[in-house]
Amino acid sequence: MQGMKQKxxxxxxxKYKPWSSRDRFVxxxxxxxxxxxxxxxxxxxxxxxxxxxxxxxxxxxxxxxISALFGVLHFIAGVGLWLxxxxxxxxxxxxxxxxxxxxxxxxxxxxxxxxxGIFHFATIILFGVLWFFVRRDxxxxx
Numbered sequence: 001m002q003g004m005k006q007k008x009x010x011x012x013x014x015k016y017k018p019w020s021s022r023d024r025f026v027x028x029x030x031x032x033x034x035x036x037x038x039x040x041x042x043x044x045x046x047x048x049x050x051x052x053x054x055x056x057x058x059x060x061x062x063x064x065x066i067s068a069l070f071g072v073l074h075f076i077a078g079v080g081l082w083l084x085x086x087x088x089x090x091x092x093x094x095x096x097x098x099x100x101x102x103x104x105x106x107x108x109x110x111x112x113x114x115x116x117g118i119f120h121f122a123t124i125i126l127f128g129v130l131w132f133f134v135r136r137d138x139x140x141x142x
Contacts, residue, residue, distance in 0.1 A: 030081070030082055034082075073095040
């Protein structure tokens with residue numbers, strides 16, 4: 001029995017490496033991307049579910065314009081983040097800043113909750129932390 005080699009187990013997890021910082025960064029961008037795509041869908045639901053005709057004056061035109069703007073921006077940012085394209089990250093930042101500014105200065109038109117601002121702030125901070133780890137790993141041990 002001493003001469004028999006031990007059969008290598010197919011469920012040996014020692015050969016698998018844990019997620020790299022780059023993998024975590026991409027997963028984070030994809031989760032934020034899904035959140036942005038859902039938020040963009042929410043804005044388009046607001047636009048398309050208007051029951052009163054716009055010409056009657058019952059519907060706030062500014063709300064529709066802002067919803068259309070954010071609906072488009074959220075979809076563009078969401079697709080860019082999913083693809084991990086640099087322009088997607090730029091669109092994410094622009095959209096987040098515009099949405100926070102709109103919620104501060106147009107409280108009469110928009111009814112953004114504080115959750116939106118907290119979400120944007122937290123995701124931007126987390127983005128910075130994850131990006132730091134990606135850059136550190138790419139630089140190598142120095």
